[in-house]
Amino acid sequence: MKTTGTLSLALLAAGIAFSQENITYQTPPAAIAAIADAPPTPSVALDPTKQWLVVLEHPSLTSIDELSEAELRLAGLRIAPATNARSRRNLATGLALVSIGDGSERAVRGLPSAPALDHVTFSPDGTKVAFSHTTRSSLELWVLDVASGAAKRVHASVNGVFREDPFSWIGDTGALLVKAVPESRDQPPTAPRVPTGPIVQQTTGEVSPARTYQDLLTSAHDENLFAYYSTSQLTRIAADGPSTTLGEPAIFAHAKASPDGGLVLVERLAHPFSYLVPYSRFASEIDVWDMSGTEVKSVAVLPLAEDVPVGRNAVRTGRREVGWRADADRTLYWVEARDGGDPLAKTKYRDEVSTWRAPFEGDPESLVSLSYRFADIYWGSDDVALVEEWWWANRSERFWHVKPGASDQPPVNVFDYSYEDRYNAPGTPLLSSTARGTRVLMTASDGRIFLTGEGASPEGNRPFVDAFDVATGEKTRRFHSQPPYYETPVTWIDPEAGTLLTRRESQDEPPNYFIRDTGKGTARALTSFAHPYPELAGAGRELIRYDRDDGVKLSATLYTPAGWEPTNGPLPMLVWAYPREYKSAAAAAQVRDSPHRFSRVSWGSPLYWLTEGYAVMEGATMPIVGEGNEEPNDSYVKQLVASGQAAVDEAVRRGVADPERVGIGGHSYGAFMTANLLAHSDIFRAGIARSGAYNRTLTPFGFQSEQRTFWQAPEIYFAMSPFMHADKINEPILMTHGIADNNSGTFPIQSRRLFHALKGHGATARLVMFPHESHGFRARESVHHTLWEMNRWLEKYVKEAAPRDAATDMN
Numbered sequence: 001m002k003t004t005g006t007l008s009l010a011l012l013a014a015g016i017a018f019s020q021e022n023i024t025y026q027t028p029p030a031a032i033a034a035i036a037d038a039p040p041t042p043s044v045a046l047d048p049t050k051q052w053l054v055v056l057e058h059p060s061l062t063s064i065d066e067l068s069e070a071e072l073r074l075a076g077l078r079i080a081p082a083t084n085a086r087s088r089r090n091l092a093t094g095l096a097l098v099s100i101g102d103g104s105e106r107a108v109r110g111l112p113s114a115p116a117l118d119h120v121t122f123s124p125d126g127t128k129v130a131f132s133h134t135t136r137s138s139l140e141l142w143v144l145d146v147a148s149g150a151a152k153r154v155h156a157s158v159n160g161v162f163r164e165d166p167f168s169w170i171g172d173t174g175a176l177l178v179k180a181v182p183e184s185r186d187q188p189p190t191a192p193r194v195p196t197g198p199i200v201q202q203t204t205g206e207v208s209p210a211r212t213y214q215d216l217l218t219s220a221h222d223e224n225l226f227a228y229y230s231t232s233q234l235t236r237i238a239a240d241g242p243s244t245t246l247g248e249p250a251i252f253a254h255a256k257a258s259p260d261g262g263l264v265l266v267e268r269l270a271h272p273f274s275y276l277v278p279y280s281r282f283a284s285e286i287d288v289w290d291m292s293g294t295e296v297k298s299v300a301v302l303p304l305a306e307d308v309p310v311g312r313n314a315v316r317t318g319r320r321e322v323g324w325r326a327d328a329d330r331t332l333y334w335v336e337a338r339d340g341g342d343p344l345a346k347t348k349y350r351d352e353v354s355t356w357r358a359p360f361e362g363d364p365e366s367l368v369s370l371s372y373r374f375a376d377i378y379w380g381s382d383d384v385a386l387v388e389e390w391w392w393a394n395r396s397e398r399f400w401h402v403k404p405g406a407s408d409q410p411p412v413n414v415f416d417y418s419y420e421d422r423y424n425a426p427g428t429p430l431l432s433s434t435a436r437g438t439r440v441l442m443t444a445s446d447g448r449i450f451l452t453g454e455g456a457s458p459e460g461n462r463p464f465v466d467a468f469d470v471a472t473g474e475k476t477r478r479f480h481s482q483p484p485y486y487e488t489p490v491t492w493i494d495p496e497a498g499t500l501l502t503r504r505e506s507q508d509e510p511p512n513y514f515i516r517d518t519g520k521g522t523a524r525a526l527t528s529f530a531h532p533y534p535e536l537a538g539a540g541r542e543l544i545r546y547d548r549d550d551g552v553k554l555s556a557t558l559y560t561p562a563g564w565e566p567t568n569g570p571l572p573m574l575v576w577a578y579p580r581e582y583k584s585a586a587a588a589a590q591v592r593d594s595p596h597r598f599s600r601v602s603w604g605s606p607l608y609w610l611t612e613g614y615a616v617m618e619g620a621t622m623p624i625v626g627e628g629n630e631e632p633n634d635s636y637v638k639q640l641v642a643s644g645q646a647a648v649d650e651a652v653r654r655g656v657a658d659p660e661r662v663g664i665g666g667h668s669y670g671a672f673m674t675a676n677l678l679a680h681s682d683i684f685r686a687g688i689a690r691s692g693a694y695n696r697t698l699t700p701f702g703f704q705s706e707q708r709t710f711w712q713a714p715e716i717y718f719a720m721s722p723f724m725h726a727d728k729i730n731e732p733i734l735m736t737h738g739i740a741d742n743n744s745g746t747f748p749i750q751s752r753r754l755f756h757a758l759k760g761h762g763a764t765a766r767l768v769m770f771p772h773e774s775h776g777f778r779a780r781e782s783v784h785h786t787l788w789e790m791n792r793w794l795e796k797y798v799k800e801a802a803p804r805d806a807a808t809d810m811n
Helices: 004-013 030-037 220-230 632-653 669-680 714-720 722-728 748-760 780-799 804-810
Strands: 043-046 052-057 072-074 077-080 094-099 117-122 128-134 139-145 150-155 167-169 175-180 233-238 243-245 252-257 263-270 283-290 295-302 319-324 331-337 351-357 365-370 373-379 385-391 396-402 412-418 431-433 439-441 449-453 464-468 475-480 486-494 499-505 512-517 522-525 540-547 553-560 571-577 580-582 615-620 623-625 657-667 686-690 733-738 765-770
Touching: 030 780, 043 117, 052 117, 072 220, 077 220, 117 167, 128 167, 139 175, 150 175, 150 233, 167 252, 175 252, 263 319, 295 319, 295 331, 351 373, 365 385, 365 396, 373 439, 464 486, 486 512, 540 632, 553 632, 571 632, 571 669, 571 780, 580 632, 615 632, 623 632, 632 657, 632 669, 632 714, 657 669, 657 780, 669 686, 669 722, 669 733, 686 780, 722 748, 733 748, 733 780, 748 765, 765 780
Parallel strands: 571 615, 571 657, 580 623, 657 686, 686 733, 733 765
Antiparallel strands: 043 052, 052 094, 072 077, 117 128, 128 139, 139 150, 167 175, 175 233, 233 243, 252 263, 263 283, 283 295, 319 331, 331 351, 351 365, 373 385, 385 396, 396 412, 431 439, 449 464, 464 475, 486 499, 499 512, 512 522, 540 553, 553 615
16 A cells, blocks of 8 residues: 555646645655765865864765754854754864875874864964864864874863854963853753743834844743853863863853953843844943953943844944954954944945054054945054955945054055956955964065955956055966866965965866965875766866847856767756846956866755756856946846846757756745746746745845835835736746745745745645755755755656647647
């Protein structure tokens, strides 16, 4: 007798549809499953003395059993209560030491039997490696001695709930500053069985718009849980000695020792908490402590920030981005808005960067006033620091040269460009480690700094390193990736000798690490990671360019199955894309990829279907352009349809795609795109929409790159929402969504409501909701089942689709 699940599948295959199915996790074809299970390329960390690499191995996917463990969703965080750490982390299962000098591997002894490693960080002198190990009941702190290769546990219970690493090295002291779980902590608070009253929120006239954040606090019990799990005891732990506590337990969102190791900058969260914004907007107190935990100076008292304006470049008022100047012993810096944090305010200056030297007795000094919003600062010395600022409305980015030791000298503009213009991007500064573990501008013996970037060009990305004279603006190219490789600079091993650590890959070779002699043009391999996907060996790949009907140039990477030739005839094809907004058609036309990169296949990649006989057009550009006073989304649908049509026309012109058998798919905003293309065109036979948002009235204070609110532009929200046009979606659409999606805007209800609308209009649609999964999927069972669903959908509605006229006749 067939089981209920098997019977349901049989009836579905026969064309009998159900409102719901009871189905167990399914497995895709063997070749697809093997690719999904292939381990990712190991990650590495370089020691500050540039003698050793730590190589970390990661599993491909976790299990649904692990993903089903208890999880708290509080104040924008996801917490594993069993370990008092963030859940859903990508933990390493193996650690090795590789010599930079000769590529030999040093054995590591004493690791736990089932390593689950994270937060890997070298000591400033490179002799130790600190890392965390996650057990079933705690987050442990371990230290590895590089010389002996011996690892040992130094603390049994670290608090890892915040995104900041839970420990860091204290200058060159050989000790660590650790957020520890308080030893005297009681049992976690229990939820009251009977409520004591309603939950009330009230507004009294203040303008307080907010994005659609997920995982927020919702009750007094949530507040108690957040306080319980986020409270830490700051502790100084010597890698080879005793530990001492600093001050009293508190909710430390941030704690960092000064470069000289004598002081600690702490940020403690305070009540009131909020049910509208995540913990980063909570009230806080920022102070400097000495190493006994005694307050030296109060730096800022910040109120709850529920009233931050909506829009790009909007920030909270008060001192923010507070940190230590990396090239000084104990000098603070911070940024403070001079426009009330409101990007719509009319003012000459937006932000001011200030510094304050210990003992913090005089007034802080203004370092620079910025006309745009602060982005970053790169410290070098009293004579050079680079301050980066940006502005969303005009897509501008600027770098300023300032002299921290001579604050009376005006800043000098170094770079001023549109960050949409990738072809002319100058790159970002390379940094080097100091003896105290801070990161400062890497400087050559002649005083020049180094810039590195993707090197975007019409031929594709070619990463580079330039030597740059800050005073004169003169550049000298020191390295430029050459075909047939895509070679990314990691850092100079010795800039004077011209030896560079790089990460090199090609179409057929996975990424590996090399020592390149830029003078001789030679490269020596440090790692030899194997090709993870023999199933895709021999697949064709080409970076193609083509035009939209309005003249905007588009690009995509076009893949064909191994062994396919044009004489074999056109193929069914899957187009996978993600729209992006631009203020310049010229910038929109720029190539965003490289023909020489290795094709890394993530859980959500479309490349699996090369093994099933499909052509795949990945990264097909779908630019939405709004030049001058026009906003990109003013003509979203028209531009989107034109881009989709141009992509298919080009693949058909090349003899690759059968126009009667093309599917469209995307993730997140790509899912939104997919539903819109099916609603407003008949280009595609079917669509796959993963983790999308389809009704923009549910994100009324802006979405993606749209800054206007629903009340300012209701016609735009209506026109762009495929939910409003569900009656026009007449091609089959498969929707998948994680029930625990925490991405801002993509609430699971978005997919449920679109499915209800489609069902109500008699559309062909399937909705698959995955327990415990977030915006991106992690469990092997979920990923395999997703691929199974997608494969069946493409097989039935794309590969085996009858010609449109015949399909119409059959209906």
